[in-house]
Amino acid sequence: xxxxxxxxxxxxxxxxxxxxxxxxxxxxxxxxxxxxxxxxxxxxxxxxxxxxxxxxxxxxxxxxxxxxxxxxxxxxxxxxxxxxxxxxxxxxxxxxxxxxxxxxxxxxxxxxxxxxxxxxxxxxxxxxxxxxxxxxxxxxxxxxxxxxxxxxxxxxxxxxxxxxxxxxxxxxxxxxxxxxxxxxxxxxxxxxxxxxxxxxxxxxxxxxxxxxxxxxxxxxxxxxxxxxxxxxxxxxxxxxxxxxxxxxxxxxxxxxxxxxxxxxxxxxxxxxxxxxxxxxxxxxxxxxxxxxxxxxxxxxxxxxxxxxxxxxxxxxxxxxxxxxxxxxxxxxxxxxxxxxxxxxxxxxxxxxxxxxxxxxxxxxxxxxxxxxxxxxxxxxxxxxxxxxxxxxxxxxxxxxxxxxxxxxxxxxxxxxxxxxxxxxxxxxxxxxxxxxxxxxxxxxxxxxxxxxxxxxxxxxxxxxxxxxxxxxxxxxxxxxxxx
Numbered sequence: 001x002x003x004x005x006x007x008x009x010x011x012x013x014x015x016x017x018x019x020x021x022x023x024x025x026x027x028x029x030x031x032x033x034x035x036x037x038x039x040x041x042x043x044x045x046x047x048x049x050x051x052x053x054x055x056x057x058x059x060x061x062x063x064x065x066x067x068x069x070x071x072x073x074x075x076x077x078x079x080x081x082x083x084x085x086x087x088x089x090x091x092x093x094x095x096x097x098x099x100x101x102x103x104x105x106x107x108x109x110x111x112x113x114x115x116x117x118x119x120x121x122x123x124x125x126x127x128x129x130x131x132x133x134x135x136x137x138x139x140x141x142x143x144x145x146x147x148x149x150x151x152x153x154x155x156x157x158x159x160x161x162x163x164x165x166x167x168x169x170x171x172x173x174x175x176x177x178x179x180x181x182x183x184x185x186x187x188x189x190x191x192x193x194x195x196x197x198x199x200x201x202x203x204x205x206x207x208x209x210x211x212x213x214x215x216x217x218x219x220x221x222x223x224x225x226x227x228x229x230x231x232x233x234x235x236x237x238x239x240x241x242x243x244x245x246x247x248x249x250x251x252x253x254x255x256x257x258x259x260x261x262x263x264x265x266x267x268x269x270x271x272x273x274x275x276x277x278x279x280x281x282x283x284x285x286x287x288x289x290x291x292x293x294x295x296x297x298x299x300x301x302x303x304x305x306x307x308x309x310x311x312x313x314x315x316x317x318x319x320x321x322x323x324x325x326x327x328x329x330x331x332x333x334x335x336x337x338x339x340x341x342x343x344x345x346x347x348x349x350x351x352x353x354x355x356x357x358x359x360x361x362x363x364x365x366x367x368x369x370x371x372x373x374x375x376x377x378x379x380x381x382x383x384x385x386x387x388x389x390x391x392x393x394x395x396x397x398x399x400x401x402x403x404x405x406x407x408x409x410x411x412x413x414x415x416x417x418x419x420x421x422x423x424x425x426x427x428x429x430x431x432x433x434x435x436x437x438x439x440x441x442x443x444x445x446x447x448x449x450x451x452x453x454x455x456x457x458x459x460x461x462x463x464x465x466x467x468x469x470x471x472x473x474x475x476x477x478x479x480x481x482x483x
Contacts, residue, residue, distance in 0.1 A: 097131075099132060099133070099368060100134070100135060100365075101132065101135070101156065101365045101368050101369055101372070102134070102137065102152075102154045102359075103155070103156045103157070104137045104138075104152060104154035104157045104158075105136070105144070106140060106141040106158065106159050106160040106233060106302070107138050107139060107232075107234075107303055107304040107305075108234065108302075108304055108324065108325045108328070109158055109351070110136075110304075111388055112385060112390065114136065115384055115388070116376060116385075117136065119375075119380060119381065119384065120371075120375050124371065139302070140160075140232045140234075140301060140303075141164050141234075141302075142164060142232070143302075145164035145165075145167050148168060148173065148356065149171060149173070153363070155355065155360040155363065155365050155369045156355055156360075156372055157354060158353040159233065159351070159352060160236075160237065161233040161236065161352075162350070162414075162421050163421035163424070165178065165352055165354050166422070172358060173356050174357055175357050178354040178355070182373055182374075182377070183374075183377040183393075184377065186352045186354055187350045187351065187352055187393055188353040188385070189324075189350075189351045189390035189392065190350055190392075190393060191322045191349040191351070191389075191391055192241065192322075192323050192346045192347070192348060192349055193241030193242070193320060193321075193322070193323070193346055194321060194338045194339060195212075195213075195216075195318050195341065196310070196319040196320075196321055196326045196329075196336055196337065196339075197317070197318050197319070197336070197337050198310070198311065198314065198335055198336060199336060199337045211318055211339070212339050212341065212342075213251070213343065214246075214288075214344055215251050215252055217292055217295065217318065218257075218291055218292075220317075222295060222318050223295050223297050223318075224296050224319075224320060225296065225298060225306055225309055225310045225315055225316035225318070225319045226292075226296060226299070226306060226320040226321070227299065227301065227303050228299035228301060229428075230429070231302065232302040232306075234302060234303030234306070234321070234322060234325075235302075235303070235306075236429060237347065237349045238322075239435065240412075240414070240424070241320075241349075242285075242288065242289055242292060243428075244345050244347040244412040245341065245345045245346060246281075246284055246285035246288040246289070247279075247284065248344075248345040248410055248412070250343060250345045250409065257287065258284060260287065261283050261284045262280055262283055264283060264287065269441065272432075273286065273434070273437060276427060276433070286434065286438065292320075293442045294442055294446070297315055297316060298315055298316075303322060303325055307319065307321060307325055307329055307336075311335065311336055319336075322349065323340065323389065323405070324390045326338035326389070328389045331388075331389070340406040342406060342408065344408065344409075345409060345410035345411070346408040346410070346412070347411070347417075348411045348412065353373055353376060354373070355370055355373055379397065382394040383397060386401050391405050
Protein backbone atom coordinates (compact mmCIF):
# COMPACT_ATOMS: atom_id res chain seq x y z
CA UNK A 1 0.00 0.00 0.00
CA UNK A 2 1.36 3.39 -1.00
CA UNK A 3 0.45 6.38 1.12
CA UNK A 4 0.89 9.82 -0.44
CA UNK A 5 1.20 12.87 1.76
CA UNK A 6 0.29 16.27 0.32
CA UNK A 7 1.68 19.24 2.20
CA UNK A 8 -0.18 22.47 1.56
CA UNK A 9 1.67 25.55 2.78
CA UNK A 10 0.99 29.26 2.45
CA UNK A 11 2.76 30.99 -0.38
CA UNK A 12 5.79 33.05 0.54
CA UNK A 13 5.26 36.68 -0.39
CA UNK A 14 8.98 37.42 -0.24
CA UNK A 15 10.65 36.78 -3.58
CA UNK A 16 14.05 37.11 -1.93
CA UNK A 17 13.30 34.25 0.50
CA UNK A 18 12.03 32.09 -2.35
CA UNK A 19 15.25 32.54 -4.29
CA UNK A 20 17.46 31.82 -1.29
CA UNK A 21 15.53 28.66 -0.45
CA UNK A 22 15.67 27.58 -4.08
CA UNK A 23 19.46 27.97 -4.12
CA UNK A 24 19.73 26.06 -0.83
CA UNK A 25 17.56 23.19 -2.07
CA UNK A 26 19.49 22.97 -5.34
CA UNK A 27 22.80 22.81 -3.51
CA UNK A 28 21.50 20.20 -1.05
CA UNK A 29 20.26 18.04 -3.90
CA UNK A 30 23.62 18.28 -5.65
CA UNK A 31 25.48 17.22 -2.50
CA UNK A 32 23.22 14.24 -1.80
CA UNK A 33 23.12 12.93 -5.33
CA UNK A 34 26.09 10.79 -6.25
CA UNK A 35 25.21 10.26 -9.89
CA UNK A 36 22.76 11.30 -12.62
CA UNK A 37 19.12 10.43 -12.24
CA UNK A 38 17.56 8.10 -14.82
CA UNK A 39 15.96 11.05 -16.65
CA UNK A 40 19.25 12.94 -17.09
CA UNK A 41 21.56 12.64 -20.05
CA UNK A 42 25.03 13.63 -18.96
CA UNK A 43 27.83 13.57 -21.52
CA UNK A 44 31.29 13.37 -19.92
CA UNK A 45 33.72 15.97 -21.15
CA UNK A 46 37.38 15.14 -20.49
CA UNK A 47 38.41 18.66 -21.45
CA UNK A 48 36.60 20.30 -18.57
CA UNK A 49 37.78 20.32 -14.97
CA UNK A 50 36.26 21.89 -11.87
CA UNK A 51 38.18 24.92 -10.74
CA UNK A 52 40.14 24.03 -7.60
CA UNK A 53 38.57 25.21 -4.39
CA UNK A 54 35.21 26.14 -5.93
CA UNK A 55 32.24 23.75 -5.73
CA UNK A 56 29.96 25.30 -8.30
CA UNK A 57 29.14 25.48 -12.00
CA UNK A 58 32.43 27.16 -12.83
CA UNK A 59 34.71 25.17 -15.09
CA UNK A 60 38.09 25.80 -16.60
CA UNK A 61 37.94 24.97 -20.30
CA UNK A 62 40.75 23.86 -22.46
CA UNK A 63 39.56 26.51 -24.90
CA UNK A 64 37.73 29.77 -24.32
CA UNK A 65 34.58 28.46 -25.98
CA UNK A 66 33.22 25.41 -27.73
CA UNK A 67 31.67 22.63 -25.69
CA UNK A 68 28.03 22.20 -24.73
CA UNK A 69 27.13 23.21 -21.22
CA UNK A 70 26.49 20.36 -18.82
CA UNK A 71 22.90 21.57 -18.29
CA UNK A 72 22.02 20.63 -21.88
CA UNK A 73 19.81 17.56 -21.83
CA UNK A 74 19.06 17.79 -18.11
CA UNK A 75 15.43 18.81 -18.10
CA UNK A 76 13.81 19.95 -14.88
CA UNK A 77 10.14 18.96 -14.78
CA UNK A 78 8.28 21.79 -13.14
CA UNK A 79 5.50 20.83 -10.72
CA UNK A 80 4.14 24.03 -9.16
CA UNK A 81 3.70 24.36 -5.43
CA UNK A 82 0.05 25.21 -4.78
CA UNK A 83 -1.21 27.31 -1.91
CA UNK A 84 -4.53 27.03 -0.11
CA UNK A 85 -6.16 29.61 -2.36
CA UNK A 86 -5.47 27.76 -5.60
CA UNK A 87 -5.43 24.05 -4.78
CA UNK A 88 -9.18 23.57 -4.35
CA UNK A 89 -10.38 24.93 -7.72
CA UNK A 90 -7.56 23.18 -9.54
CA UNK A 91 -8.42 19.81 -7.98
CA UNK A 92 -11.99 20.35 -9.15
CA UNK A 93 -10.91 20.58 -12.78
CA UNK A 94 -10.85 17.21 -14.49
CA UNK A 95 -7.77 17.03 -16.68
CA UNK A 96 -8.29 15.44 -20.06
CA UNK A 97 -4.59 14.72 -20.68
CA UNK A 98 -1.19 16.18 -20.14
CA UNK A 99 1.51 17.30 -22.54
CA UNK A 100 5.09 18.39 -22.10
CA UNK A 101 6.95 21.23 -23.78
CA UNK A 102 10.63 22.06 -23.48
CA UNK A 103 11.92 25.60 -23.04
CA UNK A 104 15.54 26.41 -23.90
CA UNK A 105 16.75 29.64 -22.33
CA UNK A 106 20.06 31.42 -21.96
CA UNK A 107 21.72 31.16 -18.59
CA UNK A 108 20.57 34.30 -16.75
CA UNK A 109 16.84 33.62 -17.39
CA UNK A 110 16.75 30.50 -15.22
CA UNK A 111 15.01 32.05 -12.19
CA UNK A 112 12.44 34.14 -14.07
CA UNK A 113 11.33 31.32 -16.38
CA UNK A 114 10.96 28.89 -13.51
CA UNK A 115 8.43 31.31 -12.08
CA UNK A 116 6.68 32.15 -15.37
CA UNK A 117 6.29 28.49 -16.34
CA UNK A 118 4.60 27.80 -12.99
CA UNK A 119 2.24 30.70 -13.61
CA UNK A 120 1.45 29.46 -17.11
CA UNK A 121 0.68 25.97 -15.80
CA UNK A 122 -2.05 27.41 -13.56
CA UNK A 123 -3.31 29.60 -16.42
CA UNK A 124 -3.50 26.76 -18.97
CA UNK A 125 -5.05 24.30 -16.52
CA UNK A 126 -7.82 26.70 -15.55
CA UNK A 127 -8.45 27.67 -19.19
CA UNK A 128 -8.41 24.27 -20.91
CA UNK A 129 -8.38 21.65 -18.15
CA UNK A 130 -5.12 20.29 -19.58
CA UNK A 131 -1.99 19.84 -17.53
CA UNK A 132 1.28 21.12 -18.99
CA UNK A 133 4.66 19.86 -17.85
CA UNK A 134 7.71 21.98 -18.63
CA UNK A 135 11.20 20.76 -19.32
CA UNK A 136 13.74 23.53 -18.82
CA UNK A 137 17.24 23.75 -20.23
CA UNK A 138 19.60 26.68 -19.58
CA UNK A 139 23.04 27.49 -20.98
CA UNK A 140 24.80 30.20 -22.94
CA UNK A 141 22.81 31.61 -25.85
CA UNK A 142 25.17 30.34 -28.54
CA UNK A 143 25.43 26.97 -26.83
CA UNK A 144 21.65 26.62 -26.77
CA UNK A 145 21.34 27.56 -30.44
CA UNK A 146 23.91 24.91 -31.40
CA UNK A 147 22.24 22.34 -29.14
CA UNK A 148 18.87 22.87 -30.84
CA UNK A 149 20.49 22.45 -34.23
CA UNK A 150 22.18 19.28 -32.96
CA UNK A 151 18.92 17.73 -31.76
CA UNK A 152 17.79 19.32 -28.49
CA UNK A 153 13.98 18.85 -28.80
CA UNK A 154 13.06 22.31 -27.50
CA UNK A 155 9.71 23.82 -28.49
CA UNK A 156 10.30 27.41 -27.28
CA UNK A 157 13.58 29.29 -27.03
CA UNK A 158 14.48 32.57 -25.37
CA UNK A 159 18.02 33.52 -26.34
CA UNK A 160 20.27 36.49 -25.71
CA UNK A 161 20.73 37.39 -29.37
CA UNK A 162 18.31 37.60 -32.27
CA UNK A 163 21.16 36.28 -34.43
CA UNK A 164 21.05 32.95 -32.55
CA UNK A 165 17.37 32.64 -33.49
CA UNK A 166 18.12 33.63 -37.09
CA UNK A 167 20.54 30.69 -37.27
CA UNK A 168 17.59 28.40 -36.56
CA UNK A 169 15.54 30.24 -39.18
CA UNK A 170 18.18 29.56 -41.84
CA UNK A 171 17.99 25.79 -41.28
CA UNK A 172 14.18 25.71 -41.24
CA UNK A 173 13.56 25.14 -37.52
CA UNK A 174 11.79 28.50 -37.09
CA UNK A 175 9.64 30.32 -39.64
CA UNK A 176 11.04 33.58 -41.05
CA UNK A 177 7.94 35.41 -39.76
CA UNK A 178 8.84 34.81 -36.09
CA UNK A 179 9.18 38.56 -35.45
CA UNK A 180 5.92 39.53 -37.11
CA UNK A 181 3.70 36.99 -35.37
CA UNK A 182 4.75 38.01 -31.82
CA UNK A 183 4.16 41.32 -30.01
CA UNK A 184 7.04 43.79 -29.82
CA UNK A 185 8.73 42.03 -32.74
CA UNK A 186 9.54 39.07 -30.54
CA UNK A 187 11.45 41.04 -27.87
CA UNK A 188 10.16 39.86 -24.49
CA UNK A 189 12.49 41.78 -22.12
CA UNK A 190 15.25 44.39 -22.10
CA UNK A 191 18.28 45.35 -20.05
CA UNK A 192 21.49 47.43 -20.23
CA UNK A 193 25.17 46.99 -19.38
CA UNK A 194 26.18 47.95 -15.83
CA UNK A 195 29.28 47.93 -13.62
CA UNK A 196 29.07 45.73 -10.53
CA UNK A 197 31.36 45.60 -7.50
CA UNK A 198 31.59 43.49 -4.36
CA UNK A 199 30.31 44.73 -1.03
CA UNK A 200 32.23 43.68 2.09
CA UNK A 201 30.92 44.06 5.59
CA UNK A 202 33.28 45.66 8.04
CA UNK A 203 36.54 47.46 7.19
CA UNK A 204 37.24 48.24 3.54
CA UNK A 205 39.44 45.69 1.80
CA UNK A 206 41.68 45.98 -1.28
CA UNK A 207 39.22 43.91 -3.33
CA UNK A 208 36.34 46.31 -2.69
CA UNK A 209 36.64 48.84 -5.48
CA UNK A 210 33.72 50.63 -7.05
CA UNK A 211 33.45 52.75 -10.13
CA UNK A 212 30.59 54.84 -11.44
CA UNK A 213 31.80 55.24 -15.02
CA UNK A 214 33.29 52.97 -17.65
CA UNK A 215 36.23 55.37 -17.73
CA UNK A 216 37.05 54.49 -14.11
CA UNK A 217 38.23 51.07 -15.28
CA UNK A 218 41.20 52.79 -16.91
CA UNK A 219 41.80 55.62 -14.47
CA UNK A 220 41.68 53.32 -11.43
CA UNK A 221 43.45 50.43 -13.24
CA UNK A 222 40.78 47.91 -12.21
CA UNK A 223 40.77 44.21 -13.05
CA UNK A 224 37.62 43.38 -15.02
CA UNK A 225 35.55 40.20 -15.12
CA UNK A 226 33.32 39.77 -18.17
CA UNK A 227 32.18 36.74 -20.15
CA UNK A 228 33.75 35.56 -23.39
CA UNK A 229 32.07 37.10 -26.49
CA UNK A 230 32.95 34.01 -28.53
CA UNK A 231 30.72 31.80 -26.37
CA UNK A 232 28.26 34.08 -24.54
CA UNK A 233 25.59 36.40 -25.87
CA UNK A 234 25.84 38.40 -22.63
CA UNK A 235 29.46 39.23 -23.40
CA UNK A 236 28.57 40.46 -26.89
CA UNK A 237 26.00 42.81 -25.44
CA UNK A 238 28.57 43.99 -22.89
CA UNK A 239 31.08 44.53 -25.69
CA UNK A 240 28.55 46.65 -27.62
CA UNK A 241 27.65 48.60 -24.47
CA UNK A 242 31.28 49.58 -23.94
CA UNK A 243 31.75 50.27 -27.66
CA UNK A 244 28.68 52.53 -27.75
CA UNK A 245 29.91 54.50 -24.75
CA UNK A 246 33.39 54.98 -26.22
CA UNK A 247 32.44 55.92 -29.77
CA UNK A 248 29.67 58.32 -28.76
CA UNK A 249 32.13 60.69 -27.10
CA UNK A 250 30.46 60.41 -23.71
CA UNK A 251 33.54 58.79 -22.13
CA UNK A 252 35.95 61.59 -21.07
CA UNK A 253 39.21 60.32 -22.59
CA UNK A 254 42.27 62.53 -22.14
CA UNK A 255 44.15 63.98 -25.12
CA UNK A 256 47.03 61.50 -24.88
CA UNK A 257 44.68 58.53 -25.08
CA UNK A 258 42.88 59.94 -28.13
CA UNK A 259 46.16 60.81 -29.86
CA UNK A 260 47.60 57.32 -29.30
CA UNK A 261 44.37 55.71 -30.51
CA UNK A 262 44.44 57.68 -33.77
CA UNK A 263 48.17 57.17 -34.32
CA UNK A 264 47.56 53.41 -34.22
CA UNK A 265 46.19 53.63 -37.77
CA UNK A 266 49.74 53.77 -39.14
CA UNK A 267 50.97 50.67 -37.28
CA UNK A 268 51.51 47.58 -39.50
CA UNK A 269 49.64 45.24 -37.16
CA UNK A 270 46.53 47.41 -37.54
CA UNK A 271 46.40 47.14 -41.34
CA UNK A 272 43.44 44.67 -41.25
CA UNK A 273 41.56 47.17 -39.08
CA UNK A 274 41.71 49.98 -41.62
CA UNK A 275 38.94 48.34 -43.64
CA UNK A 276 36.76 47.72 -40.57
CA UNK A 277 37.25 50.97 -38.62
CA UNK A 278 36.31 53.92 -40.80
CA UNK A 279 35.66 56.81 -38.40
CA UNK A 280 38.02 58.17 -35.76
CA UNK A 281 35.48 57.37 -33.06
CA UNK A 282 35.75 53.67 -33.96
CA UNK A 283 39.53 53.75 -33.46
CA UNK A 284 39.01 55.35 -30.05
CA UNK A 285 36.46 52.68 -29.15
CA UNK A 286 38.86 49.93 -30.27
CA UNK A 287 41.65 51.36 -28.10
CA UNK A 288 39.29 51.55 -25.12
CA UNK A 289 38.09 47.96 -25.49
CA UNK A 290 41.68 46.80 -25.82
CA UNK A 291 42.57 48.45 -22.52
CA UNK A 292 39.54 46.83 -20.87
CA UNK A 293 40.45 43.31 -22.03
CA UNK A 294 44.07 43.85 -21.02
CA UNK A 295 42.66 44.09 -17.49
CA UNK A 296 40.60 40.89 -17.70
CA UNK A 297 42.14 38.07 -15.62
CA UNK A 298 39.57 35.56 -16.91
CA UNK A 299 36.86 35.24 -19.57
CA UNK A 300 34.15 32.88 -18.23
CA UNK A 301 31.86 30.95 -20.56
CA UNK A 302 28.64 32.88 -19.91
CA UNK A 303 27.09 35.65 -17.85
CA UNK A 304 26.09 33.45 -14.90
CA UNK A 305 29.57 31.92 -14.66
CA UNK A 306 31.06 35.42 -14.75
CA UNK A 307 28.94 36.44 -11.75
CA UNK A 308 29.94 33.32 -9.81
CA UNK A 309 33.64 33.87 -10.56
CA UNK A 310 33.41 37.48 -9.42
CA UNK A 311 31.32 36.99 -6.28
CA UNK A 312 32.26 33.54 -5.00
CA UNK A 313 35.89 33.31 -6.08
CA UNK A 314 36.43 37.05 -5.65
CA UNK A 315 38.36 37.41 -8.89
CA UNK A 316 38.64 40.89 -10.35
CA UNK A 317 37.75 44.33 -9.04
CA UNK A 318 34.60 45.02 -11.09
CA UNK A 319 32.15 42.95 -13.12
CA UNK A 320 30.69 44.02 -16.48
CA UNK A 321 27.28 42.39 -16.67
CA UNK A 322 23.58 42.75 -17.37
CA UNK A 323 21.53 45.00 -15.13
CA UNK A 324 19.07 42.17 -14.47
CA UNK A 325 21.88 39.80 -13.45
CA UNK A 326 23.16 42.32 -10.91
CA UNK A 327 19.65 42.86 -9.49
CA UNK A 328 18.98 39.12 -9.26
CA UNK A 329 22.32 38.60 -7.47
CA UNK A 330 21.26 41.16 -4.87
CA UNK A 331 17.91 39.41 -4.47
CA UNK A 332 19.76 36.17 -3.80
CA UNK A 333 21.66 37.84 -1.00
CA UNK A 334 25.03 37.97 -2.76
CA UNK A 335 27.37 40.80 -1.67
CA UNK A 336 27.07 42.76 -4.89
CA UNK A 337 26.42 46.38 -5.73
CA UNK A 338 26.01 47.84 -9.22
CA UNK A 339 25.98 51.19 -10.96
CA UNK A 340 24.39 52.40 -14.19
CA UNK A 341 26.81 54.96 -15.75
CA UNK A 342 24.69 58.11 -15.77
CA UNK A 343 26.96 60.26 -17.95
CA UNK A 344 27.97 57.69 -20.57
CA UNK A 345 26.04 56.14 -23.42
CA UNK A 346 24.91 52.53 -23.45
CA UNK A 347 23.37 49.91 -25.73
CA UNK A 348 19.82 48.68 -25.16
CA UNK A 349 19.90 44.90 -24.65
CA UNK A 350 16.94 43.06 -26.16
CA UNK A 351 16.04 39.42 -25.48
CA UNK A 352 13.98 37.61 -28.18
CA UNK A 353 11.65 34.65 -27.71
CA UNK A 354 10.18 32.35 -30.36
CA UNK A 355 8.40 29.08 -30.96
CA UNK A 356 10.59 26.44 -32.62
CA UNK A 357 8.04 25.54 -35.26
CA UNK A 358 9.53 22.29 -36.53
CA UNK A 359 9.84 20.65 -33.10
CA UNK A 360 6.50 21.99 -31.88
CA UNK A 361 4.67 20.62 -34.93
CA UNK A 362 6.36 17.24 -34.70
CA UNK A 363 5.43 16.80 -31.02
CA UNK A 364 1.91 18.23 -31.42
CA UNK A 365 2.44 21.05 -28.92
CA UNK A 366 2.34 24.03 -31.28
CA UNK A 367 -0.81 25.42 -29.66
CA UNK A 368 0.72 25.36 -26.17
CA UNK A 369 4.02 26.79 -27.40
CA UNK A 370 2.35 29.74 -29.13
CA UNK A 371 0.10 30.33 -26.13
CA UNK A 372 3.11 30.39 -23.82
CA UNK A 373 4.92 32.95 -25.99
CA UNK A 374 1.81 35.14 -26.01
CA UNK A 375 1.51 34.71 -22.24
CA UNK A 376 5.05 36.06 -21.74
CA UNK A 377 3.93 39.41 -23.20
CA UNK A 378 0.90 39.63 -20.93
CA UNK A 379 0.61 41.91 -17.92
CA UNK A 380 1.15 39.19 -15.31
CA UNK A 381 4.29 37.79 -16.95
CA UNK A 382 5.70 41.26 -17.63
CA UNK A 383 5.31 42.18 -13.97
CA UNK A 384 7.16 39.01 -13.04
CA UNK A 385 9.91 39.87 -15.51
CA UNK A 386 10.24 43.23 -13.77
CA UNK A 387 10.48 41.58 -10.34
CA UNK A 388 13.50 39.61 -11.53
CA UNK A 389 15.40 42.70 -12.69
CA UNK A 390 14.55 42.84 -16.41
CA UNK A 391 13.15 45.94 -18.05
CA UNK A 392 9.63 45.15 -19.33
CA UNK A 393 8.63 45.76 -22.94
CA UNK A 394 5.11 46.71 -21.81
CA UNK A 395 5.10 50.50 -21.76
CA UNK A 396 2.43 50.92 -19.03
CA UNK A 397 4.34 48.61 -16.69
CA UNK A 398 7.66 50.30 -17.46
CA UNK A 399 6.19 53.73 -16.71
CA UNK A 400 5.07 52.39 -13.35
CA UNK A 401 8.58 51.12 -12.41
CA UNK A 402 10.85 53.45 -14.37
CA UNK A 403 12.29 54.95 -11.16
CA UNK A 404 13.97 51.59 -10.55
CA UNK A 405 15.72 51.64 -13.93
CA UNK A 406 17.95 54.69 -14.55
CA UNK A 407 18.26 55.73 -18.18
CA UNK A 408 21.64 56.74 -19.67
CA UNK A 409 21.81 59.91 -21.80
CA UNK A 410 21.93 57.93 -25.06
CA UNK A 411 20.65 54.41 -25.66
CA UNK A 412 21.82 52.90 -28.93
CA UNK A 413 20.09 49.89 -30.44
CA UNK A 414 21.46 47.13 -32.64
CA UNK A 415 18.87 47.63 -35.38
CA UNK A 416 19.02 51.44 -35.58
CA UNK A 417 22.70 52.15 -34.86
CA UNK A 418 24.53 49.00 -35.97
CA UNK A 419 22.43 47.75 -38.89
CA UNK A 420 21.11 44.60 -37.21
CA UNK A 421 22.79 41.52 -35.82
CA UNK A 422 23.93 40.34 -39.22
CA UNK A 423 26.07 43.47 -39.62
CA UNK A 424 27.22 43.24 -35.98
CA UNK A 425 28.40 39.67 -36.39
CA UNK A 426 30.27 40.41 -39.62
CA UNK A 427 31.97 43.49 -38.18
CA UNK A 428 32.76 42.37 -34.64
CA UNK A 429 32.43 38.65 -33.92
CA UNK A 430 32.91 36.69 -37.14
CA UNK A 431 36.25 34.85 -37.62
CA UNK A 432 38.90 37.47 -38.37
CA UNK A 433 36.61 40.35 -37.32
CA UNK A 434 37.32 43.13 -34.82
CA UNK A 435 37.17 41.03 -31.68
CA UNK A 436 39.57 38.40 -33.04
CA UNK A 437 42.05 41.13 -33.98
CA UNK A 438 41.64 42.77 -30.58
CA UNK A 439 42.07 39.45 -28.76
CA UNK A 440 45.25 38.62 -30.72
CA UNK A 441 46.75 42.03 -29.92
CA UNK A 442 45.91 41.63 -26.22
CA UNK A 443 47.48 38.17 -26.12
CA UNK A 444 50.67 39.37 -27.86
CA UNK A 445 51.03 42.36 -25.58
CA UNK A 446 50.57 40.26 -22.45
CA UNK A 447 53.12 37.76 -23.75
CA UNK A 448 55.62 40.53 -24.37
CA UNK A 449 55.10 41.85 -20.86
CA UNK A 450 55.58 38.37 -19.43
CA UNK A 451 58.87 37.93 -21.27
CA UNK A 452 60.07 41.35 -20.20
CA UNK A 453 59.18 40.76 -16.58
CA UNK A 454 60.71 37.28 -16.62
CA UNK A 455 63.91 38.63 -18.16
CA UNK A 456 64.26 41.08 -15.28
CA UNK A 457 63.59 38.25 -12.85
CA UNK A 458 60.73 40.07 -11.18
CA UNK A 459 58.11 37.33 -11.23
CA UNK A 460 59.83 34.22 -12.60
CA UNK A 461 58.16 31.91 -15.12
CA UNK A 462 54.56 32.64 -14.06
CA UNK A 463 52.76 35.95 -14.04
CA UNK A 464 51.76 37.10 -10.59
CA UNK A 465 49.62 40.03 -9.69
CA UNK A 466 50.76 43.03 -7.67
CA UNK A 467 50.24 42.83 -3.92
CA UNK A 468 47.27 45.19 -4.23
CA UNK A 469 45.31 42.48 -6.03
CA UNK A 470 47.09 39.40 -4.72
CA UNK A 471 43.80 37.49 -4.58
CA UNK A 472 43.93 37.16 -8.38
CA UNK A 473 45.51 33.87 -9.42
CA UNK A 474 46.36 32.99 -13.02
CA UNK A 475 44.23 30.29 -14.65
CA UNK A 476 45.32 28.16 -17.56
CA UNK A 477 42.87 29.89 -19.92
CA UNK A 478 43.16 33.36 -18.46
CA UNK A 479 44.19 36.74 -19.70
CA UNK A 480 46.41 37.89 -16.85
CA UNK A 481 46.23 41.48 -15.79
CA UNK A 482 49.36 43.59 -16.34
CA UNK A 483 50.99 45.33 -13.42
